[in-house]
Structures are given as C-alpha cells and as structure tokens.
Amino acid sequence: MSHEDVFADRAQLVADLNVIETFRWYRMIFTERLAAASRDQDEGILEMLRLEATYQLAEFYYGLKAHGIDTENDVEKLADAHNDYIEGLTNDPAKMRRLGLSKDRLLDAMFTADTRPRLVEIWRQQPGAIDQSNLARLLTVVMSAETCRKVVVACAEAGFLERKDTIYGAKLIVSTGVLERTLGECLRQSRHRIAGLS
Helix, strand or coil: CCCCHHHCCHHHHHHHHHHHHHHHHHHHHHHHHHHHHCCCCCHHHHHHHCCHHHHHHHHHHHHHHHCCCCCHHHHHHHHHHHHHHHHHHHCCHHHHHHHCCCHHHHHHCCCCCCHHHHHHHHHHHCCCCEEHHHHHHHCCCCCCHHHHHHHHHHHHHHCCEEEEECCCCCEEEEECCHHHHHHHHHHHHHHHHHHHHC
C-alpha cells in the first residue's frame, strides 16, 4: 500500500477517524476517572495522575491481571521474559536509540542473582507485592526509576497503591485494584465503541 492509498477510500478514512476519536476518548476518560477516584484531590497529585507514566503503570497492572500473573512461578516467568526482552534491546543499538534508552539503564534493569530471588520471595509471601526498585526495573523501558518513584508515591496518595516499608528498607508496592480496573473498563468501552462504529 502506498502512502497515498490510505486516503483514497472515503469510507475507510471515516472509519479510521472514528478510531482516532475513540483513542482520544479512551485516554481522556481514563484520566478523568482516575482523577475522580483519587482520595486526594490536591492539584499536584492530580497532575501526576494525568502523566503518561501513570497510564503506563496502570497498563502494567492491567497486564498482570489480564495475563493471570498470580503465583511465584508466574513471576519467575515474568522476570525471565523481562530479562530476555532487555537483553534483546541491548543487542539492538538502533532500537535503543529510537526508544531513547542507554545500555547502562537497560543493564541496571536486568533481574540478577540478587534481585530475582527477592522479587519471587516477596511475591510468594504476599501475592501481588513488588518492591519499588523491582517495579522500576519492570517499567524501565517506559519510564526512569525516579519517574516510577514519583508516580508510585502519587498513586499511593490517591489510594490506588499501598506503599509499605519493610524491615530491609525497601518499599513494598501493592495495587488496590483501582488502576487496572479503571483501565480495563475504559478499554472495554472503547472496544465496544469501535465495534459499534464499524
């Protein structure tokens, strides 16, 4: 298909425009619903909830739920899949540049002989719990560790995450379900809207 062909069929073009409209609606309504659900209506918190990084965090938790990541074995597989993906990126300098990622940042995001057992053990003790540094590892392709920390703090203030101190000095993060449920509801409604328009 040439670049011109995408504009040739008016009916197809109208359908494509409807998809754009639905995408915009989806992101807008997701942000609005998160803001409305926030127990803290401080403007600083609401501003953080509007960030792309907050959407990425919600998508991560939605993915865990949708893919049935429940057991420690599931989390081990997740860590291995993450490491495989990161390794693939480090071997593709052109893709790293396109994504704006450095090799050092990616290597820091790998689960090692120290960090992988901690991820699995924490999940075994409390299914759904991830320490903040490991959460940042899992999200490193879409946000920096510092952005992850800021978004997690804001989401905890909003009531979407529990953020607990451990005796080891780590912060344990557990979703309350609001992020993934809100994203799922908005996604389902968007899919229905697109289906109704076709």
